[in-house]
Amino acid sequence: MSENLQEQLLPPEHLNAVQMIPYSVNLSLNRLRTGIDNIRYDVYLSDSFCEVTRQILFQMLARHTHTEEVLCSEGTRNLIKEKEDYRKICRDILITGINRAKLEGEVQLDALVQLSIIKLILEEIRAQYATLLERLKSITRGYEMSSRHDEAIAMKKRQAEIAQERHMLLRLVCQDVFQILEPLHTGDLNEMRRANFGDEAVILDDLYASPMLTVDKPTEDYFTLNAYCLLFGHRLEDADRYTNLVSLLQNLLTELKLSSVSGSAVHDPASFLKNQENIDRLFNYPLTRLMIRKQKKNREDSATLLQLKHQEKAQRQRLHFLFRRFRRLGLIRKIIAAYEIQPIYLDYCPPLVPHLMSQYFISFRARRNVGQRLKRLRKFYGNSLSVTSLRKKRWSTILQTIKGGKKPYLIRFLRDFACFHRDMENYRHLQETLETIHLVTEKKQIQLSQTNNTLYEFRLPHESAVGDQPIINHVIIKADVRGSTDITHRMMEMGRNPATHFSRNFFEPINGLLHKYGAQKVFVEGDAIILSIFEHEQQPEGFYSVARACGLAGDILAVVRQGNRK
DSSP: OOHHHHHHHSOOTTSOOOEEOOOOOOOOOTTSOOOTTSSSEEEEEOHHHHHHHHHHHHHHHHHHTTOHHHHOTTOOOOHHHHHHHHHHHHHHHHHHHHHHHHHHTOTHHHHHHHHHHHHHHHHHHHHHHHHHHHHHHHHHHHHHHTTOHHHHHHHHHHHHHHHHTHHHHHHHHHHHHHHHHHHHHHTHHHHHHHHHHOGGGSOOHHHHHOGGGGOSOTTOHHHHHHHHSOOOBOSTTOTTBHHHHHHHHHHHHHHTTOEETTSOBOSOHHHHTTOHHHHHHHHOHHHHHHHHHHHHHHTOOHHHHHHHHHHHHHHHHHHHHHHHHHHHTTHHHHHHHHHHHTTTGGGTTTTSOHHHHHHHTTOHHHHHHHHHHHHHHHHHHGGGGOTHHHHHHHHHHHHHHHHHOSHHHHHHHHHHHHHHHHHHHHHHHHHHHHTTEEEOOSHHHHHHHHHTTOEEEEOOGGGOOGGGSOEEEEEEEEEOOTTHHHHHHHHHHTTOOHHHHHIIIIIHHHHHHHHHHTEEEEEEETTEEEEEEEEETTOGGGOOHHHHHHHHHHHHHHHHHHHHHO
């Protein structure tokens, strides 16, 4: 390598360090009790909630597969209303988690219920997809047995299409259901979490909005092109392999000698790669140029304008440094090719594959091979696989790079890669955490985990089993009638029944008050009654037993006064 080229590849040392913003998601559950297998956390979610989840996911799948008329015998349902009802029931479950976390002083309980809902949804999406296909097969068999052959053929064709569209359908339903939950997390529930546990208790929205939630292989070509406009290499030596790109960018960030928002040196560049705002701060000089134009138009402070100009210059130099490194590794051409094939690749794939189309934009040999292959396939696919569209697209790309340059492609790539890297790291972290959660459904396992006090139960408010929860506080009230012995003797001398008298004027009115204050009868003998008021664990709405006892005692005295007047 020449001395001049070595200088061009060195980082711009004179640049000031950029204040980078770290990114992290904490999904740890390490302070909770493991369940009956001593490995996972046992979680019981409300049966009603689980059933409603299954129903709405099946309804969404039927809507996206256009099979509602065939599968939904009760007719078209109001999916908008069902979504709103589901949002309410989800809110009830989530509030249960927040209340329990507050009660026990353990914020990980709030994270546990959120992650358990995610696990339930992801498992049920796949289960309901399988159910939908099985029901369509059953309908097809019914058509065949009743000699409705045309309808059977059409149904088999639709099943094949649904099987081919599996990944897309799962992703669409996943997006739909998490859009239902989004207002809950961005609204007052997160404010409740911040108020009770601090900002670190809020799980970032990126986790719920990630396209990777239902994907089996996140680096698969069709998925990365569709969701992120990215195309990665798959061989270990490929410079554009995902892991190789991460290492490359980490090393380059380290060479640029960046610092965090606290002013300390960057120790984990991978953390800063997950934030698109960091990419803009480092390299996005067109964005800074727009800010400069706005400042000039509004005639803002000259010092701010000067600072923006210095920032734009530094961003240009950093991007130039990266551009040369990427071009030396042959990455720039691959990046441009991936963006250019993204709008049209589904017109050719299959029978082609995305990497072959990418190579068409890069290599003369690949262009010749693609042309020959399309010519052979034309007798099966017709003129829809003409190489003409590819040729036009390639020439428009050449003209675009001549006019606007190649560096804007690199900025776009860095921003998209930051988004993909963030989602990939979150995906891995989420999968590891979800594997530690055991959604208990079998009755014997539920009972065993309850007995061992290792079951985390999240029920709807109307399902809460108060009597099953441990008592943490209680109040005892004892009341009897002053002079009851004399009253009893006088009534017996008059030939009257004292037991009936006390029952009608003392015990029965008190019985009517018990439900109001959550009290229970413990013991009744003669003219005496002993009552109890309990505070149960996991039932914060039933606390303040002393206050409730005072209210009940006041009402008992009122009963006595009324009896005396009578």
